[in-house]
Amino acid sequence: MEFSSFCPHCHSFQEFSLEVFSMKSCGSCHADIFVNATDAFKESFHFNQCPHCSSAHLYRQKDFNRKLGISLMAIGIILSFFTYGISLLLVTVIDWWLYKRVGDVGCCYRCQSQFRLSPEVEALPSFDLELYDYYQNLRP
Numbered sequence: 520m521e522f523s524s525f526c527p528h529c530h531s532f533q534e535f536s537l538e539v540f541s542m543k544s545c546g547s548c549h550a551d552i553f554v555n556a557t558d559a560f561k562e563s564f565h566f567n568q569c570p571h572c573s574s575a576h577l578y579r580q581k582d583f584n585r586k587l588g589i590s591l592m593a594i595g596i597i598l599s600f601f602t603y604g605i606s607l608l609l610v611t612v613i614d615w616w617l618y619k620r621v622g623d624v625g626c627c628y629r630c631q632s633q634f635r636l637s638p639e640v641e642a643l644p645s646f647d648l649e650l651y652d653y654y655q656n657l658r659p
């Protein structure tokens with residue numbers, strides 16, 4: 520599993536790749552990262568809560584880089600003046616292919632931690648706007 524989040528103590532960006540669970544510490548301030556990891560998470564990366572902030576709500580979405588998609592489309596539009604629209608067709612195909620290819624990413628509504636490459640991510644519920652709004656309003 521791959522994990523990315525901000526350190527709860529010094530707020531520096533942290534990324535880890537884990538085969539089995541181990542207590543990771545922040546590369547900058549050495550504070551523990553998985554302070555709220557449950558037994559289920561330690562055993563099989565099961566998300567009954569966020570291992571980072573202990574929030575009970577996580578969601579799953581396509582790990583698709585929207586900026587990349589938009590840039591591709593822009594290039595296609597510019598080039599279409601010279602290629603009579605063929606480039607536009609081409610970027611649409613590339614866009615679709617990239618979208619199909621990417622896996623899911625698990626995210627925490629509260630601390631925005633991200634989890635990748637774990638079968639447990641596929642088991643998470645899909646994005647819920649109401650929950651998202653709820654956590655947005657909690658922020659200072």
Ligand SMILES: [Zn+2]
Pocket residue numbers: 526527528529530531545546547548549550
């Ligand atoms: Zn830190």
Ligand SMILES: [Zn+2]
Pocket residue numbers: 569570571572573574627628629630631632
């Ligand atoms: Zn969290």
